Amino acid sequence: MILGCFLASLFFACNSETSNKNEEASCEKKVVTDNTPNDDSELALLMRKLYLDADSIKQLIVNKEGTISDEFITELETVHSAIPTDPDVKTPEFKAFNELLINQAKVLQEDSANRVEGFNQFVNRCIDCHQSFALDQ
Numbered sequence: 001m002i003l004g005c006f007l008a009s010l011f012f013a014c015n016s017e018t019s020n021k022n023e024e025a026s027c028e029k030k031v032v033t034d035n036t037p038n039d040d041s042e043l044a045l046l047m048r049k050l051y052l053d054a055d056s057i058k059q060l061i062v063n064k065e066g067t068i069s070d071e072f073i074t075e076l077e078t079v080h081s082a083i084p085t086d087p088d089v090k091t092p093e094f095k096a097f098n099e100l101l102i103n104q105a106k107v108l109q110e111d112s113a114n115r116v117e118g119f120n121q122f123v124n125r126c127i128d129c130h131q132s133f134a135l136d137q
């Protein structure tokens with residue numbers, strides 16, 4: 001599996017800002033170098049975009065320049081209809097997990113006081129679904 005350290009790297013580290021950045025850089029490289037679009041499902045490509053967009057949102061939060069946008073929430077809604085590699089993942093649980101993710105995105109958008117915590121909770125909702133479908137983190 002190529003997920004590797006992806007999702008964990010999105011979390012805000014409590015203190016070591018620099019080591020976190022290095023980790024992120026190496027993860028991001030993996031996203032770009034593993035570029036075989038012909039073999040990849042619509043959902044896989046969408047997930048990669050979500051990862052990169054979430055990373056940009058994280059930077060906005062770090063720099064206190066913004067938070068999750070309406071466009072990003074709309075993108076999360078397209079997860080419901082994107083075609084996966086394995087059609088068996090499209091279960092009622094899949095839908096429920098994605099709804100939890102969207103709810104958390106909305107909480108994060110509205111709660112300007114706790115963006116760091118809200119963002120980490122948001123990343124947890126990504127991981128919950130991956131764990132449930134036994135995808136590597």
Ligand code: HEC
Nearest residue numbers: 041043044047048050051084085089094097098101126129
């Ligand atoms: C509702 C379930 C669900 C949620 C929520 C979810 N994912 Fe995924 N994710 C999947 C599934 C299923 C795949 C496998 C996609 C495929 O191969 O078709 C996947 C694959 C991925 C991949 C690998 C794509 C590739 O290159 O093959 C990344 C990166 C990823 N997800 C990031 C995220 C991020 C970031 C979030 C949160 C913003 C997130 N995911 C939320 C179900 C989910």
